Amino acid sequence: MPRAKKAPVFCVFCEIAAGRIPSHKVWENREFVAFLDIRPVRPGHLLLVPKKHYESVFVLPGALYARTFLAARALASRMERHFRVPRVGLVVEGFGVPHAHVHLVPISREGQLNPSLAKESSPVALRRTRAGLGRALAGKA
Numbered sequence: 001m002p003r004a005k006k007a008p009v010f011c012v013f014c015e016i017a018a019g020r021i022p023s024h025k026v027w028e029n030r031e032f033v034a035f036l037d038i039r040p041v042r043p044g045h046l047l048l049v050p051k052k053h054y055e056s057v058f059v060l061p062g063a064l065y066a067r068t069f070l071a072a073r074a075l076a077s078r079m080e081r082h083f084r085v086p087r088v089g090l091v092v093e094g095f096g097v098p099h100a101h102v103h104l105v106p107i108s109r110e111g112q113l114n115p116s117l118a119k120e121s122s123p124v125a126l127r128r129t130r131a132g133l134g135r136a137l138a139g140k141a
Helices: 012-017 062-083 123-137
Strands: 025-028 032-036 046-050 087-091 102-107
Touching: 012 032, 012 046, 025 123, 032 062, 032 123, 046 062, 062 087, 062 102, 062 123
Parallel strands: none
Antiparallel strands: 025 032, 032 046, 046 102, 087 102
């Protein structure tokens, strides 16, 4: 059975999950935190991260793996309604930060889930998105 590896000396997602680094959190429960990507592919691009450190989604224990994707599904449904999009894309790649996470990106047509479209978002835009999306995601997922 996969086990959590000890977090590296510094893991930005562990620090965000613990509240030691500011982020634009829009949702959390006891196991996960979801926050806005500061380099979004599209407005509303979220990262869903287990609070406990695992290097990749593929080493998550089976039950946590399942709960990760159940949480992603619940958040995606709310995101679709909030952003009025037909779909929320889900990406697992994990090259930027060696901490298990999934990307949830509101999309309305083919080609919008392209990482080359990512660009730095302004703090004002992130705060505005967080305010609306946080209300839309409130509740249990």
